[in-house]
Amino acid sequence: MNGELVRTLETLLFLSPEPLGVAELADATGRAEADVLTALQQLEAALAGRGVILRELAGGYTLTSHPAAEDAARRLFARPRTPPLAPAQAETLAIVAYLQPVSRPEIARIRGVNAESATATLLERGLIEEAGRSRFGAVLYRSTPLFLKLFGLNTLDDLPDPAQWDPSPEEAGELRDRLLRAGEARAGRAHVADGPADPAPLAESR
Amino acid sequence: MNGELVRTLETLLFLSPEPLGVAELADATGRAEADVLTALQQLEAALAGRGVILRELAGGYTLTSHPAAEDAARRLFARPRTPPLAPAQAETLAIVAYLQPVSRPEIARIRGVNAESATATLLERGLIEEAGRSRFGAVLYRSTPLFLKLFGLNTLDDLPDPAQWDPSPEEAGELRDRLLRAGEARAGRAHVADGPADPAPLAESR
């Protein structure tokens, strides 16, 4: 019955990062727009006294946090979370720290694999931030002051010189070029195990 | 009153991209952990029949969608979900989950076949991650919190004892007998074949 529609709408609004229009909601639930509107009103009433609020914005309907919890939310999220960095995160952070500003396609080329989730985590933890766009329109990243503090560095010049561990110091070329070459060499063999697929990831990221 | 704590907890869980532990929630709300636990139980009850569910996953509490809305969610969010694991991938994941940290050669030894592409897929999906190196320099793997989250587990202890899938002593005995007979048959044949040049197995098959 209608209780089910109310529940489904709550799930969809909960999941969506963007506001949802009545037409979209009607499409997804297979119901008439008038039914959806009625159900949205019921949902709004049902949410009274709960921790989330149904809002109507320009783009449609969305769930937002209840302002009464703002202090607790600030306490929870304002403190930087510093769990150990996973290898993929450490690699991505190292690339940004040493090469900044650097674009996401470049990070993916150097790592030889997609860097999306590691980049998102580093952004969320405030270790890196956006720094404009490249000539080709890709978002650029740089490290943040929080990054320096968490690593106990005064400036970026205090980053350890990678030359001291360099596996092939005889290789000529800038750090950036060498990283890109090594990344492409690694990606060149990464695709073979999955059968005759073409090396698409590389081509796309350029 | 407690209703306020329940509401605040719902807001925090709604906002947080990751599961939250009781200690974190107690810190953020300035309440005792026991109060938080009681309030979480109340929240779970209050959510009955609603579009979201309170779950204990990957060592913390988190809100998830109600599976009843899955069809509508699929229609709304066009992006296809990742396909289910192939058997080889599931088997590799099980070995990592139970034996972690474990190296790829060890995985290959247990599976009896190479584990390269299965490991690569699991790494890419974020279900396993590197966990240092063994004494012999092989990369070690462990499971991730994302694995727990996506497989509905709170901790690794929620995995059942794998010994439950071992065969009964009778079955094992039967297997042993069969192997023994096969071994003796092979040894016997090898002995015969040592005699004066006779048409060998391959030649016979003509």
Added chain:
Amino acid sequence: MAIADLELDLDVFAGPFDLLLTLVLREEIDLLEVDLAGVVLAYLDHLEAGGELDLEVATEFLVLIAALLELKSRLMLGSEDNELAELEPGEAAEELLARMLENRRYRAAGTHLKELEAAERGVRFRSAPLPPALRRASLEHAPTGVYDPTLLGGSLVGLLRLPPVVSLRHLVAPRASVAERLAHLRGLLRRGDFGFDEAVAGADRVTVAVTLFALLELYKQGEATWTQKQPFGEIAIAPLDSAGRSSLRRGASA
């Protein structure tokens, strides 16, 4: 239908049989990961689906699949497993049993994980970012030096490392062609009997595999025959005369 066109749909490969062979020979697909039983099933399915039993095709299939099985079993029995061959039958059976049970245990555990995965199929998580006001982690509450900067230098160095061995193999692989190996084997055959090990002395894995295929070809053409006294033992190769008689008989040598 030619056997080359047999359509396969395996875990690691989907496409025609001859492409699978090519990729295996070029080491672009690891033979250890290929489910050969799946190939056999695909062929049986094809027969069942009304394909006529063409003896020529069936023979070709048998020869190819046997070669692949042989190659795969050689690969699976790496050097450490040769210990197994030296064990008494009783000990070997115990060792094999222990391995089988371990394998079985984690195969079942994998099935269990797939059940867990299926049970969570309809569960989704919210992926919206934090509201901007909450997003910025405040600098003054941040602890100093919780992470070690050498972690970054170390990560970067790992990324500089080139994978030299693999890229070399790719350059070498295409050099071993069946035609070239055929010529090599025919050259040896002209001098009389010889062992397979002699024919591939110092060769890499690909060349060994391609040589085996060349040998199968010679066998099919009736130019040579081969014998092997025990599994994984030496393969003795001998020329066949025009009447199809082998010179492998005692005393016969060129």
